[in-house]
Amino acid sequence: MKFYSLHKQSPVVNFKEATILGQAPDKGLYFPEFVPQLDKQWLHHIENHSNEDIAFRLMYPYVKEDIPEEKLFEIVTASVNFSLPLVRIHEDIFTLELFHGNTLAFKDTGARFMSRCLGYFVRNADKKVTVLVATSGDTGGAVADGFFDVEAVDVVILYPSGKVSSVQEQQLTTFGKNITAIEVNGSFDDCQQLVKQAFADEELKKRLFLTSANSINVARWLPQQFFYAFAWKQWNHKATPPVISVPSGNFGNICAGLLAMKSGIPFNHFIAACNANDVVPKYFQQQTYKAQAPVATLSNAMDVGDPSNFTRILELFKHDFNELKKSVTAYSISDEETKQSIEELFTKYRYTADPHGAVGYASLIRYLAKHPNEKGIFMETAHPVKFYDVVEPILGNRIKLPAAVQALMQKQKVSTKMNVCFDDLKSYLISKR
Ligand SMILES: *Cc1c(COP(=O)(O)O)cnc(C)c1O
Helix, strand or coil: CEEEECCCCCCCEEHHHHHHHCCCCCCCCEEECCCCCCCHHHHHCHHHCCHHHHHHHHHHHHHCCCCCHHHHHHHHHHHCCCCCCEEEEECCEEEEECCCCCCCECHHHHHHHHHHHHHHHCCCCCCCEEEEEECCCHHHHHHHHHHCCCCCEEEEEEEECCCCCHHHHHHHHCCCCCEEEEEECCCHHHHHHHHHHHHHCHHHHHHCEEEECCCCCHHHHHHHHHHHHHHHHHCCCCCCCCEEEEECCCCHHHHHHHHHHHCCCCCCEEEEEECCCCHHHHHHHHCCCCCCCCCCCCCHHHCCCCCCCHHHHHHHCCCCHHHHHHHEEEEECCHHHHHHHHHHHHHHHCCCCCHHHHHHHHHHHHHHHHCCCCCEEEEECECHHHHHHHHHHHHCCCCCCCHHHHHHHHCCCCCEEECCCHHHHHHHHHHHC
């Protein structure tokens, strides 16, 4: 498979180069030259296959020239090494729990896949690799966990000070060894902007072997298709394919879902479930895309004002607005509705949701109210424990912290404070080398 840059100014590359570069030299996102088609018979009997086999099957067309089959199998096995159950909420509503991995959010799968690919690709490199990553909360922890103690790889995480939950912050700042955290006095978009600047900087490029681990990296984006195949595998109403509601921030996860649909998994429709950061819902109303300053909400991993992956969605639909509208609906859910949804899920169904999943649920309810004959799945993207600061006061009772999280909360936080200043970041990265 070849990947081209969406800005169309850089040469096409293979999976290995796309993974190492992260972003194309012309600053475009990489996109596959074609969408591989899954075999219809295979999809029809998908429940006969193990998660590892399904994951292998999905990734093989993208990586077959770059990773030997045995290695790929090892990588996908490590990426889906936890349960991803479809849980029934009621007759028409289900949730796919994506949070049973090490850092309790769906990003574990993509981060594990990417870290192992990168480790494999740079195994003989002469320069140490620096993975530079901006996080709104969950990416950093997943990437840190994926790369922890990987030889010849340093991870530098930028996160917005005071805008991540306490569990998230502990995950970012307590690994030590090859993982360092920079606490930026600004928003997630500021962090993302700093990272983009670093990749565009000629001097840094010469002195360091820099790469990204954000969801723009194809090695993080593509394996998120697994979730949608696993949802289909566990779906018992194959004659009525589900509507899928995806809590969305940078739009990587939903874009992977749409790619899975274009590859042949017969989903009825997708819902982009957003919080108050409503660039995409507004796009669907007005047909113009206008980046906004992000606003802070209860579902902080989705506080994104200029979602990077949205351009991939447009490409996937060949920039045909009407086609896109047939497959995707977008809603913006307020913090008030998010709280009500957390409460409703608990009092009506004894289900404890995190704020991101609650946005997914609220959006799905809104859609089903207009489409009463359909059934749906919302993606539960984080464990409620990760956001106990939000969830506990709403439910009025304590969420039991798993032992691993209790231990995490006792660890000493280590971070470097920094203003939104590219020169500071640059000197820091050079001095660390
Ligand atoms: C990252 C994240 C999201 C948003 O995912 P995108 O792929 O950026 O749209 C939603 N929920 C949680 C818990 C997350 O960590």
